[in-house]
Amino acid sequence: MEHPGPPRGSVRVTARVLIVDDSAENLRALETVVLGLGHRVVRATSGEEAITVVESHDVDIVLLNSTMPGLDGYQTCARIVGLGWVPVIFVTAESNPQSVARGFAAGAVDYITIPFQPSEVAARVNQQVKLQAYQRDLRETNHKLEIANRELSRALAEVERLAMTDPLTGLLNRRAMTERLHEEERRAARYKSTFSFLMGDLDHFKRINDEHGHECGDQVLVSAVGVLRDGVRGEDVIARWGGEEFLIMLPQTHLDGAIATAEKLRSTMEGAITPCGSDRLGVTITFGVAEFQPEAGIDASIGRADRALYRGKGRGRNQVVADVPGPG
Known part of the structure; x- marks a missing residue:
């Protein structure tokens, strides 16, 4: 009543x-x-x-x-x-x-x-x-504060998510991936394990944007990300490193295993088709592969994968090129 x-x-x-x-x-x-x-x-x-x-x-x-x-x-x-x-x-x-x-x-x-x-x-x-x-008012106030705190927590979590992810693809952005790589570096040092990098870049992607428009380009980019996600393990980490460039980190994976993963992804990408209006668009990808070298550090190891990638671009694209450390 x-x-x-x-x-x-x-x-x-x-x-x-x-x-x-x-x-x-x-x-x-x-x-x-x-x-x-x-x-x-x-x-x-x-x-x-x-x-x-x-x-x-x-x-x-x-x-x-x-x-x-x-x-x-x-x-x-x-x-x-x-x-x-x-x-x-x-x-x-x-x-x-x-x-x-x-x-x-x-x-x-x-x-x-x-x-x-x-x-x-x-x-x-x-x-x-x-x-x-007074007690009733206090309960109501506490209830409102609890709701406000939950909403604030959700908002902060969303802000943090947005700050760490690429809005188009939902992948980690460069900043978030850098943090994750340093975590993996510490984990590898603790457990005496290793990890590898795949640096991938979509081939002739600018041509898709120029000939079919940026909306189609975005659709191709999102479809390519789907191929990458479907082709790696749950513990592997993918980031959008640049415009159409992706960095994939493979924990507890030596160079040979990373090369095999990259080749599987390259082959799947080659056969993927993205509908856009009346067009059916395909894209290929070139990978550079490198295994983490503790004495060199994260940046230098990524740099080796990046240089391998551009060697693949220079050799005709749609291929996997590995950086194999020399003796000593």
């Missing part, structure tokens, strides 16, 4: 108060105080009835007598508190320290003795109303 309340952001001043007492006189006296505060009242005359009301109604505060037949106030309080956070204030003639301690042990938040002063009941009820409103 919806409650009328104050404007958004302020403390709610209207509460639904459950008064539990088997004494009609006590019920009337407490009801008079609560209604005078502008709150709404629900009555119960037994612990069992009170629990049923809390289970089925939107109750904000419970005023509870400790001495009732059947389920007594202490048992009722413990059951209500177990259902969820609803503050219970005992209003009872039992004023001895043991009863007060027992009430708080059962989960009560306050304790008022009979005979009571209406002003005391009013002050304690309103204090709980304000506290509930």
Whole structure:
């Protein structure tokens, strides 16, 4: 049930108060105080009835007598508190320290003795109303912050992804690949393993852009990336190194294995066709292959693959050329 309340952001001043007492006189006296505060009242005359009301109604505060037949106030309080956070204030003639301690042990938040002063009941009820409103506002604020934090985390992850990937192909960009290569360099040093590079460049790609337009060129580029992705292992890493140039890193792979992978990719690329409008476009690729040399470092090893690539370009393209280190 919806409650009328104050404007958004302020403390709610209207509460639904459950008064539990088997004494009609006590019920009337407490009801008079609560209604005078502008709150709404629900009555119960037994612990069992009170629990049923809390289970089925939107109750904000419970005023509870400790001495009732059947389920007594202490048992009722413990059951209500177990259902969820609803503050219970005992209003009872039992004023001895043991009863007060027992009430708080059962989960009560306050304790008022009979005979009571209406002003005391009013002050304690309103204090709980304000506290509930503050807690509700805090929960709402925390919930909004959790949502905002999740959205921020997603946004930051997307920004990081965009900063590390090529927007057209979805491959790692040069910066991200450089970081990944240095990670692999450290891993190879730790485990005494090796890795190799394939530097690939699409042949006569500028001609496709000039003759068929950049939109077709982009489609051919994306199709070529699909060939590369399908032809390598899950642990291999591909980056768009330049316009139509790609660098592939093959972990735990010696030169012979890298040459075989490059040849497989070259052969598959040669047979691939990309539809673009009424055209069916094909493209070939030339690879330079080099194995990482720890004494030379990352940049020099990539440079060797790059030089092998351009030797292949000079020999007619659509081929694999390996850089084989000399003795010593």
